[in-house]
Amino acid sequence: MTSIDRYMARLIALPLFSTLIIAAMLLILDRIRRLFDFVAAQGGPISVVWRMLANLLPEYLGLGIPIGLLLGILLAFRRLAANSELDVLRGVGVSYTRLLRVPYMFALVLAIANILIVGFVQPQARYYYEQLRFELRTGALGASIKVGEFTHFGSQMTLRIEQSHDKGRKLEGIFVHYANKGTEYSVTAQSGRFLATDDPNTIIFRLTNGTLVHKAPNFAVPRVLTFTSHDLPIPLPKYENFRQRGGRNLEFTLPELARIGHSSHSEAQRDSSRSEFHFRVVEVATMFLLPLLAIALGVPPKRSSSGVGVFLAIVMIVAYHKVNEYAAAVGELGRVDPLIALWTPFLIFAGIIIWMYYTIAYVPGGQPIGALERSFSKLAKLITRFLPFRRKEAKA
Secondary structure, three states: OOHHHHHHHHHHHHHHHHHHHHHHHHHHHHHHHHHHHHHHHHOOOOHHHHHHHHHHHHHHHHHHHHHHHHHHHHHHHHHHHHOOHHHHHHHOOOOHHHHOHHHHHHHHHHHHHHHHHHHHHHHHHHHHHHHHHHHHHHOOOOOOOOOOOEEEEOOOEEEEEEEEEOOOOEEEEEEEEEEEOOEEEEEEEEEEEEEEOOOOOEEEEEEEEEEEEEEOOOOOOOEEEEEEEEEEEEEOOOOOOOOOOOOOHHHOOHHHHHHHHHHOOOHHHHHHHHHHHHHHHHHHHHHHOHHHHHHHHHOOOOOOOOOHHHHHHHHHHHHHHHHHHHHHHHHHHOOOOHHHHHHHHHHHHHHHHHHHHHHHHHOOOOOOOHHHHHHHHHHHHHHHHHHHHHHHHHHO
């Protein structure tokens, strides 16, 4: 690797990884509040939030890696152009195609990482995320007992605690109602605590200084018992098992999608699997177009410091991602063959990018977004002329 390549690698690496980390953090911050609300509403342990976020991280990386690659290369070339270093390199005979060597090294490595993430890691993580949501809803992860509120353990037991001390080890002001096949227990007690047993399906609730009302079908009247200490066995509810992986196409790996799309007897399942398969492959293939797009939009016109190229690059990649999502939905419905629905926009997008790169690399004085840059420059000048006038008018 030459000194030029090492210099390019340093220029690209910092904005690339910074953008990737910032994008992942923004996506996490957007989701973490909703996860805390969901876990708190279900009465689950707060630690499960971090497990859910860990299972969402592959999905965020799959979205953030292409954006990080695009902005890393774009900002590197924008810095070269702003410092006139690009003119020097071009003057000594270094072409844009030669400068693409390091960007394509980054693109190749990140494309391999992205295909591993979206093709193998993300489907597994998505399944574990849905499993955690299921276990939270059913209470299989354990429920927190909220002081002053009625807490339901399955459909058989209801518990209310007035006070909790010593991190939940000592409970006061207890009400318990348990019903099973016509037999009911209603208990009030001054204090109590939970004890484990040898049976993993049963716990003991040791109550002190209370009253128990026992009602059964063979009792003429309910039995009332006053006690100083009473052990109430509580059978834990049995929870149904979570479904097998593959309830959704998002949970299938790329080889599994290819196999189902080829051999499934259901036309709907075959179309949906093929659509998801081509969607993931197209998203990864697009990464090899991003270095060309970054150069085309990262080098501004002479004597211009406009950031229109950065803005347009983000708009283009996000809009193309949304087009792919729509194409995948159309292909999943079977209205258009998934191969055509997803690869036609890719070819159009590739054609636009190749034209933009050819214009800036091989057309003398070419600037693919020159007209847009000039329009924004005129608009900026108009605004700067108008604002001082408004300030003077306000002072008058």
